[in-house]
Amino acid sequence: MRVRLFVFGVTALFLLSLIVAVAIGSESLAFGEVLRVLRYRLTGGLGAAPDQTTDLIVWQLRLPRVLLALAVGGGLSIIGVAMQALVRNPLADPYILGISSGASAGASLFYLGFLPPLLSATLSMPLAAFLGGLLSISVVYLIARQGNTVSVTRLLLAGVAMSALMAALTSFVTFASPDTDRLRAVLFWLLGSLDGTTWARLPLPAATAVLGLLLLLVLARPLDAFLIGEEPAFNLGVPVEMTKRLLILLSALVTGVLVASSGAIGFVGLIVPHAVRSFVGVSHRRVIPLSFLTGALFLLWADLAAHVLLRGQILPVGIITALCGVPFFLFLLRRNAYRFGP
């Protein structure tokens, strides 16, 4: 009953939020006009043509930004779920474990011209971010491992250390770069922002987030087995080593692509899976899709807050998620007896 209620609530909230998010922003628009834009665009030209400015704001600015918020929020949340299953600890998150800052460093290195473009221009930066994230999480994971278990203390400390190292690397290349005008762009990766999203920039992060979702849904049963422990999982027939490598690769890939498109937005992958689990339990078949939806929602609302909190000034959305996420993280840390599920 509780599960159904949660599913129903999240879905209803999702649809409602979509409409609210395109109707509210830094400019106030007439709600009827916003609906007219949506009807006109979605039906391919039915009804009266909407006001041109409203059309630009709703269709070219808000909708791509909202969809990117959904993809990034959902993607980061399920990667949070994957990381937490991998290390069997609910304190894991792509930001805390240094994947995001590794990806930021990779993206900055590429952007400032320290890495050669291997693929086309649009794919090289996500690739660089992926490799940065992969390097970071590999180091953290190898350091935190003790035999078949992962030490939480080492994990968090290694994550903090790698984050600091990667941030230092980003700062270093920023200062070393002869091109001072690009500093602002690097700041964007450090703080995270969804502003300036266009339709053209949307497909890659959206497809990656969805790919991550589908792959993790396939892996739902092995992930469940992981919660019991690696040995029991192995005895249940789960290819443990391969699954772990796959999880690390997938986490670095999804985080890298998302960071390249929206910067390092933290703590989404920490808050969301925790909240979802407290409603629907630990089964990954539920946790993964619901985390995706809830995470998408969370970032959507955080981005909305970033636009309306201060009048006349937009905030980078990463500030909002950190303001929500850090107290939450500290709260979880304090509850040292924390285990998965209710």
Place this chain on the structure above:
Amino acid sequence: MARFRITSLLLAALPALLLLPACTPPDAPPAALTITDDLGREVALARLPRRIVTLAPSLTEVVFAAGAGSTVAGVTPADDFPAAVDTLPRFSALPMDFEAIAALRPDLALATDQVNNPRDAETLHTLGIPTVFLSFRSLEDIYRGIRHVGAWLGTADQAEAAADSLERLAQGLQAATRTMQDRPLVLFLIGDDTLYAFGRDSYIHALIELAGGRSATGDLETQAPILDDEFVLIANPEVIIGAFGPDYDPATLLEKHPTWSSLDAVRQGRVYSLDPDLVLRPGPRLLEAGRQMAALLHPGVLVEAP
């Protein structure tokens, strides 16, 4: 059963997300005017722009100097000159508030690579707002920028006159200081705590030359160096000019950098401060900053105001 339902619900929602029609900006009518901007980008304009937004304060000043101030439809929160901007709508520039800009319905955005992110131009493009970048690394860039803006906005004659008068002002300064033997070494500082300064490729060194001095930081490789006390001690400038505002107390600088008491500039009491808006915005008021600098470096020399 609940499991099945969640998954299928999600799977049903996915194609909708992916199939949302990707959209291209509306077809542009044939261009009446093609501009090549300072970054080498070609920008086609359907007609003479009537409503523009300036994405940095220096650009606003350039547009007003070019005689096209009436076309400015919105400015950033940092804009405060000329007074006519006080009544104009504002939009957040860092990060860029695209919604506010779209709501102003401009037909051209002016940007500068020294403040704005080229990535923003792509987003403005999808809004149907062509974006032109200006780059001000020398005084000549500013004269040229004023002339270009005048040509783009249909006020070429006024812009020409404004640029000419700035050039004459520069020539007047140069004539007054050219033959001077005593050319003090000037350290120009942007910050008094963290010692931000100008490295190579800046107009500031030419301005100091015009004012009859020599710049201490013109050879630095980085464009926006942060100096350390050692550099300053070894350079031993005869004059320090900061962009700390006209009310700055020179004693503050010595409090923050006690070792500087040995500097010639400090011992001779030649630590000055100028209005940052005047000297840090690469715009038409730079020559006024140059005139003030000349008056500080060579108190006896009289340079006529424009």
